[in-house]
Amino acid sequence: MPVEEFVAGWISGALGLVLGHPFDTVKLLGFFKGMSFPIASIAVVNSVLFGVYSNTLLALTATSHQERRAQPPSYAHVFLAGCTGGFVQVYCLAPFDLIKVRLQNQTEPRARPGSPPPRYRGPVHCAVSICQEEGPRGLFRGAWALMLRDTPTLGIYFVTYEWLCRQSTPEGQSPSSASVLVAGGFAGIVSWAVATPLDVIKSRMQMAGLKHRVYRGVLDCMASSVRQEGLGVFFRGLTINSARAFPVNAVTFLSYEYLLRWWG
Numbered sequence: 001m002p003v004e005e006f007v008a009g010w011i012s013g014a015l016g017l018v019l020g021h022p023f024d025t026v027k028l029l030g031f032f033k034g035m036s037f038p039i040a041s042i043a044v045v046n047s048v049l050f051g052v053y054s055n056t057l058l059a060l061t062a063t064s065h066q067e068r069r070a071q072p073p074s075y076a077h078v079f080l081a082g083c084t085g086g087f088v089q090v091y092c093l094a095p096f097d098l099i100k101v102r103l104q105n106q107t108e109p110r111a112r113p114g115s116p117p118p119r120y121r122g123p124v125h126c127a128v129s130i131c132q133e134e135g136p137r138g139l140f141r142g143a144w145a146l147m148l149r150d151t152p153t154l155g156i157y158f159v160t161y162e163w164l165c166r167q168s169t170p171e172g173q174s175p176s177s178a179s180v181l182v183a184g185g186f187a188g189i190v191s192w193a194v195a196t197p198l199d200v201i202k203s204r205m206q207m208a209g210l211k212h213r214v215y216r217g218v219l220d221c222m223a224s225s226v227r228q229e230g231l232g233v234f235f236r237g238l239t240i241n242s243a244r245a246f247p248v249n250a251v252t253f254l255s256y257e258y259l260l261r262w263w264g
């Protein structure tokens, strides 16, 4: 199994995240809180995403990343490979994402005189506290919502990227840097626009019992949220998700492509 896509995914994920973290936490007035942790974690998650995506395409089309410019895979295969990568990366992402959301929801990162101490002192303390309070399975709170969010949207993510690259690149040639940046950025926007409703539900499931009531499942969380806040609740954070998604994914795809060209 070629490993270069896993390595390129790891590095490109870290580079993309540095750009996106302030956007990600501004939704919760957090800015740069908990940044060091996601760099390591999302780099690993991105490595799994791009590695599984590329190797699934290899299994479906018998073409390597380099060969795919001359023999482009069908969009059906790209979508299926993207969904597979999206499904598998949830197993890595779920604990990391839960810890990130819990830390970002702490508006008081450090104890201040007269104010209650923050619930979690950092990512490791957060993980240990969740395990002690809920058992290891507690680290996968919200994983179903994450799986429903990421599996289809990552198929859309890679299809959008491939389609936009092909629209701006002569047949059989590699896309230019500008094409990769634009295609990656819009792939991020389109996929996050589709993902936002379940992203809202996912975050509520992850904060259940702390900031939201405990839900009986994804559907209960959706119904309860609509009852209390209307259908608009599903689009909370859409603007910031989209503003963040363009630079993050433009850089992610550009660094991924260049690392594989350099490697290949």
Ligand SMILES: CN(C)C(=N)NCCC[C@H](N)C(=O)O
Binding pocket: 013, 016, 017, 020, 042, 046, 149, 150, 153, 154, 157, 187, 188, 191, 192, 195, 245, 248, 249, 252
């Ligand atoms: C809609 N979703 C969940 C995605 N498009 N995920 C893949 C992009 C991940 C990238 N590190 C980011 O944070 O945007």
